Amino acid sequence: MSRTLPPLVALRSFESAARHLSFKDAAEELSVTPSAVSHQIHNLETFLGVRLFHRMNRALRLSGAGEAYVLKVRMAFDQIEQATRDLTSAAEADVLTLSAPPSLTATWLVPRLKGFRERFPSFDVRVKGTMDDIDYGRDTVDASIRYGYGDWQGVEVEHLSTERMLVLCSPALLRGGVPLERPEDVLRHPLIHSECRLTSWNDWLRAAGVPDAETPGGFRFTHSAHSLRAAADGLGIALENDLMAADYLADGNLVVPFVVDFVVPRPAGYYFVCPTENLLQPKIQAVRAWVRAEFRISDELAMARPSKTAAVG
Structure with a gap:
């Protein structure tokens, strides 16, 4: 069955103009010109065969028919909006x-x-x-x-x-002849820095009792995944948490060279x-x-x- 319905764009223009009692404000809300709003409302009045607004010099007022009609138009818009929200919410529930x-x-x-x-x-x-x-x-x-x-x-x-921070290196680095048995020994090796990690090498060294140490040159990476890969490839020593290093440790691509008995403040x-x-x-x-x-x-x-x-x- 065909329906006798006015254009949706005309109804939107009417509802907005009725709410603001201003073609200019309605136009701003709908991102169109005031003349476009006026044109749509004229088309709607022609379609309905009734006057919806009384246009005065600097004011706009709803007619009796307009007041009755806008209430039902808003109810219809509310139902459409709720139906749309229900549909999209159901579609998004599994995303x-x-x-x-x-x-x-x-x-x-x-x-x-x-x-x-x-x-x-x-x-x-x-x-x-x-x-x-x-x-x-x-x-x-x-x-x-x-x-x-x-x-x-x-x-x-x-x-x-x-997070629990670990000193990590490749097995090959341990066989290189440079000692790596205690915290101060890390200063003998290139250090790998992760810029995303909130505990830095300087934080760790201070907690280890090696304050004001000048860290040697090494490598800086934005992400821990890159630091771990660099350490596994023998580029230096990384300071990462055990969660990130678990697979490397399990595979033997990284090792923990020595035990520490301190905790970095505010991990x-x-x-x-x-x-x-x-x-x-x-x-x-x-x-x-x-x-x-x-x-x-x-x-x-x-x-x-x-x-x-x-x-x-």
């Missing part, structure tokens, strides 16, 4: 967008996503590797694994893991972060529980790993 630091994404998150997919096959998972602050509304991100101190405001923050860590209003969404509850469990497993494996993985000799 999960998670952000995480790029190196953590590459070395830790991606190898575990197969398990998430097997457990939650209905989710369309999208991962954004970034260290930037997230605007959850603008960036269309549902939740994040963030690296830092957990002091973000206006969001839900759950601590996942505190950074990893946190699950999401908008508070998202907490009860099924997809957020699912990924939060999964991430929490995976970090717990990683921490347990790290604690069970021998603290010294290589012997000098």
Whole structure:
């Protein structure tokens, strides 16, 4: 059955002009000219066969018919808007967008996503590797694994893991004849720096009791994944956390040359972060529980790993 309906653009112009009682303000809201608004309303009045506005010298007033009509037009717009919101919300319910630091994404998150997919096959998972602050509304991100101190405001923050820093090098570097048995020995080797890491070599050396040390030349990388690769290739010594280094240690491509018994003051860590209003969404509850469990497993494996993985000799 065909419907007798006025053009939608004319109805939008009418509703906006009725709300503002101004063609100029309606035009600004709709990004058109005032004459375009006036033209659309004239077409609507012609279509309906009634006058919707009384036009006075410097004022605009709704007619009786206009007042009655705009109420029903707004109700119809509200229903269309709600129907659209319901449809898009249902379509987005199975889309999960998670952000995480790029190196953590590459070395830790991606190898575990197969398990998430097997457990939650209905989710369309999208991962954004970034260290930037997230605007959850603008960036269309549902939740994040963030690296830092957990002091973000206006969001839900759950601590996942505190990083434990390790001195790391390739097995070949240990066979090079230059001692690497105690903290001060790292100054005999090229140092590999990760600019994204909140604990620097200078922080670590101060905690080790080697203050004001001049660190030797070496390499600087933006991301930990590159620093780990450089250390595995024998370019120097890296300072990274055990979570990032786990696969390299398991494969024997990196080793821990000596044991330390100190902790760097105010260590950074990893946190699950999401908008508070998202907490009860099924997809957020699912990924939060999964991430929490995976970090717990990683921490347990790290604690069970021998603290010294290589012997000098």
